[in-house]
Amino acid sequence: MPDQISASRYSGRRRNDVVAKVLAFAATAVGLGWLVLILGVLLWKGFSGLSVAVFTEMTPPPGAAGGLLNPIVGSLILTIIAVLIGTPIGILAGTYMAEYGRYDRLTSVVRFINDILLSAPSIVVGLFIYEVMVAPMGHFSGYAGGVALAVLVIPVVVRTTEDMLTLVPNALREAATSIGLPRSLSITRICYRAARAGMVTGVLLAVARISGETAPLLFTSLNNQFWSTNLNAPVSSLPVVIFQFALSPYKDWQSLAWTGALIITLAVLALSITARALVATGKQS
Amino acid sequence: MVDFALQGGAVVTAEAATRAKVLDRLRLSDAAFRHTTRAAAFGVLVLLSAVIISLIHGSLPALRTFGFGFLISERWNPVTDNFGALPAIYGTVVTSLIAMLIAVPVGLMIAFFLTELCPQWLRRPIGIAIELLAGIPSIIYGIWGLFVFAPFLQETLQPFLINTLGNVPGIAPLFAGPPYGIGMLTAGLILAIMVLPFVTSITRDVFEAVPGVLKEAAYGLGCTTWEVVRNVVLPYARVGVIGGIMLGLGRALGETMAVTFVIGNAHRISASILAPGTTISATIANEFTEAVGDLYTSALISLGLILFVITFIVLAIARYLLLRIERRIG
Numbered sequence: 067m068p069d070q071i072s073a074s075r076y077s078g079r080r081r082n083d084v085v086a087k088v089l090a091f092a093a094t095a096v097g098l099g100w101l102v103l104i105l106g107v108l109l110w111k112g113f114s115g116l117s118v119a120v121f122t123e124m125t126p127p128p129g130a131a132g133g134l135l136n137p138i139v140g141s142l143i144l145t146i147i148a149v150l151i152g153t154p155i156g157i158l159a160g161t162y163m164a165e166y167g168r169y170d171r172l173t174s175v176v177r178f179i180n181d182i183l184l185s186a187p188s189i190v191v192g193l194f195i196y197e198v199m200v201a202p203m204g205h206f207s208g209y210a211g212g213v214a215l216a217v218l219v220i221p222v223v224v225r226t227t228e229d230m231l232t233l234v235p236n237a238l239r240e241a242a243t244s245i246g247l248p249r250s251l252s253i254t255r256i257c258y259r260a261a262r263a264g265m266v267t268g269v270l271l272a273v274a275r276i277s278g279e280t281a282p283l284l285f286t287s288l289n290n291q292f293w294s295t296n297l298n299a300p301v302s303s304l305p306v307v308i309f310q311f312a313l314s315p316y317k318d319w320q321s322l323a324w325t326g327a328l329i330i331t332l333a334v335l336a337l338s339i340t341a342r343a344l345v346a347t348g349k350q351s
Numbered sequence: 352m353v354d355f356a357l358q359g360g361a362v363v364t365a366e367a368a369t370r371a372k373v374l375d376r377l378r379l380s381d382a383a384f385r386h387t388t389r390a391a392a393f394g395v396l397v398l399l400s401a402v403i404i405s406l407i408h409g410s411l412p413a414l415r416t417f418g419f420g421f422l423i424s425e426r427w428n429p430v431t432d433n434f435g436a437l438p439a440i441y442g443t444v445v446t447s448l449i450a451m452l453i454a455v456p457v458g459l460m461i462a463f464f465l466t467e468l469c470p471q472w473l474r475r476p477i478g479i480a481i482e483l484l485a486g487i488p489s490i491i492y493g494i495w496g497l498f499v500f501a502p503f504l505q506e507t508l509q510p511f512l513i514n515t516l517g518n519v520p521g522i523a524p525l526f527a528g529p530p531y532g533i534g535m536l537t538a539g540l541i542l543a544i545m546v547l548p549f550v551t552s553i554t555r556d557v558f559e560a561v562p563g564v565l566k567e568a569a570y571g572l573g574c575t576t577w578e579v580v581r582n583v584v585l586p587y588a589r590v591g592v593i594g595g596i597m598l599g600l601g602r603a604l605g606e607t608m609a610v611t612f613v614i615g616n617a618h619r620i621s622a623s624i625l626a627p628g629t630t631i632s633a634t635i636a637n638e639f640t641e642a643v644g645d646l647y648t649s650a651l652i653s654l655g656l657i658l659f660v661i662t663f664i665v666l667a668i669a670r671y672l673l674l675r676i677e678r679r680i681g
Contacts, residue, residue, distance in 0.1 A: 083575035090468055093460035094477065100544050101484050107499050108491065158391035166385055176392050179399050182666045185598065187605025189632045193655040197405040217398065224395060248377045250384035278488020281607040285639045305490050312494045327491050338486045
């Protein structure tokens with residue numbers, strides 16, 4: 067009798083175990099399934115609209131054929147501005163945190179704040195830049211869009227720079243100091259070189275993050291139907307055009323939106339895979 | 352240096368002078384570099400303060416006009432310049448809640464799979480694939496949600512919910528109304544997919560940090576895999592898991608583009624989760640460029656301020672919890 071009870075108890079426990087394992091399998095399948103589903107639909111809808119015209123022609127008026135040349139160029143320009151502004155600030159701040167003030171109070175506060183900025187809603191950044199740049203200047207501009215994206219770049223670069231510099235062995239710093247190298251040179255010539263792969267990864271991740279960002283651009287760089295490289299005026303960007311075209315009732319625009327979505331996704335995936343590969347090779351060597 | 356001392360006095364002073372000059376220059380550049388990096392670190396703090404100050408400054412006109420009532424008013428009428436934040440706050444909370452109700456169990460189960468069940472060689476690829484979900488820009492989720500997911504829900508899940516749960520007394524109002532396709536449920540489901548990678552990757556990391564000895568001891572007592580996870584791994588990793596959940600919640604609350612596409616943008620509070628609604632971020636994204644008049648703009652910036660305060664608190668709690676578990680592991 068006791069044997070039967072313990073046997074039935076054990077079978078109950080085993081049943082729970084099997085159920086939990088099946089659920090775990092199912093959850094993973096669902097997670098991977100979404101990825102496949104999203105990428106699949108994107109490839110399917112995006113490739114059907116892909117042609118040379120997409121890269122050589124301007125955004126069309128409704129009902130006409132056209133391409134995405136001006137938003138693609140606009141996105142590139144905005145990204146370059148963001149990286150040019152955000153990377154130096156991020157690297158310098160990360161350098162202070164890892165090299166000079168590793169055990170400072172300032173560093174722990176900055177790290178905490180930076181981690182929050184890292185996941186802060188990007189639309190708030192758009193509002194912030196609108197308040198400090200667009201409203202005083204009186205008009206939307208490419209500069210404002212670039213700065214808004216730079217605000218998103220900084221936390222990513224700060225985080226990776228600090229992490230990567232922390233990984234540099236202290237023996238390298240000691241060796242540099244022992245041959246009489248000043249601190250600043252030992253950082254720029256020795257530590258930066260040792261952490262280079264990781265720091266480049268940080269910048270790549272930051273670019274991946276901002277290349278799909280729409281919310282901070284909506285009311286900073288706005289949008290521009292025409293070819294314009296004047297950064298003091300509204301500049302077209304790929305995510306904003308996708309937003310506008312996808313919500314429009316015109317079939318041509320919707321199809322261009324899908325193609326634009328495909329281009330962004332491929333760029334982002336390529337960037338993040340490159341970043342991962344860089345980290346992997348950095349770890350091996 | 353010994354060589355210098357052996358040479359004539361005149362040479363020594365000349366050498367010493369240039370040496371001193373070089374050292375001075377190095378000392379200067381060294382200090383300059385140090386202070387520049389320090390200034391940049393301060394810059395991060397300044398950035399955060401600037402965001403808060405500018406948002407407060409921008410929202411003053413609306414807050415002065417509506418006062419505390421802004422938070423609890425249901426009105427949103429640009430024509431009469433009458434604004435209240437409640438529908439947007441309600442939509443934000445409900446969509447995030449739906450997202451977390453789905454993403455947390457699924458994320459935990461994926462972490463369970465990755466740490467205990469998955470063969471070693473498959474762990475990295477699956478982990479990376481899940482993390483790629485986090486890399487897809489939110490506008491992609493939006494366009495996919497609008498053209499693929501919403502019509503699908505309209506034809507399948509929503510009629511099903513209306514016909515089954517819609518008849519259950521007590522929860523029936525939650526599933527009332529026609530299947531619009533777009534709406535709060537759709538937004539919540541898409542948010543669930545978007546925060547899933549955050550919950551999964553942090554949960555996996557804290558699961559992996561559970562000491563093997565504890566698990567082995569539990570197995571030694573005859574526990575099944577599930578019992579080990581349920582009674583040993585989960586309690587041990589609890590703080591980190593909650594931190595991961597809060598981080599995901601912070602994302603869900605502030606997510607803009609994906610929600611804007613599928614929420615329906617209706618400034619009202621409906622009991623039914625199938626009905627269109629709006630969120631704070633979707634309202635700002637949709638209306639900001641069209642907002643005419645200072646009060647309208649200011650009301651939208653006030654919404655931004657509310658969103659920022661809410662997410663700041665949630666993310667700060669998340670970071671605090673994760674910091675605690677990092678210290679314990681480290």
